[in-house]
Amino acid sequence: MEIPDLPSWPTTVREAEAVQDRLRSCVDLTSPGPESVRTVAGLDVAYAEDRLAAAVVVLDVDRLEVVEEIVVRDRPSFPYVPGLFAFRELPALIEGLRRLSVTPDLLICDGHGLAHPKRFGLACHLGVLTGLPAIGVGKTRLVGAYDEPGADRGSWSNVTDGDEVVGRALRTQTGVRPIFVSVGHLTDLETACEVTLRLTPRYRLPESTRRADRLSRRALAAS
DNA sequence: GCGACAG
DNA sequence: ATCTTGTCGC
Structure with a gap:
């Protein structure tokens, strides 16, 4: 798919935060949002030393x-800094999306969207740059407070930061810890959770994320 | 000053 | 994220 060239990449925390404030x-x-979600793109990155595979x-x-x-x-494009995570792997992920011959209906990001200190997590950033609907699915919380969801699969509770609902803690399997779903771009929280549940018929994480995780690790090991 | 802190 | 052994549970 067509994606504009990335601008000069930030080097410092200050510059990266300025980019977030602008975007x-x-x-x-x-x-x-998407009229119907028939295809999704799972994105993930594996690391080893100073190399990475997206x-x-x-x-x-x-x-x-x-x-x-x-x-x-x-290679990592930025050090890992909570809140600036996107700057680390976004270039490689964008390049991966560029090489796609199909255009997915929704991007499933490994991290958060609105559930971010500045309401601009990886899913928002990727969504804005590609113009595609995007959601964030994280394994742990970055910001906000939440009550423990019910014990059954499908149970959820809102994640709130101050008086804002920034996402949901969603139980995708009975007996496992909840995952954190938040909106990134051109999508609503309801749709985000519905799709996430459709992608988790058997495991805690979306099948899209699991596939991307396996592929990235395999590629890194084979290099 | 003391924690918390996506991957 | 990645480094790592055994261990609890289905």
């Missing part, structure tokens, strides 16, 4: 079968 106004949470796996949501997969080798 967060581009997040669209009011336009209607994987993009497009899945057919109904059949949970792989439609296309891409791997990109690169």
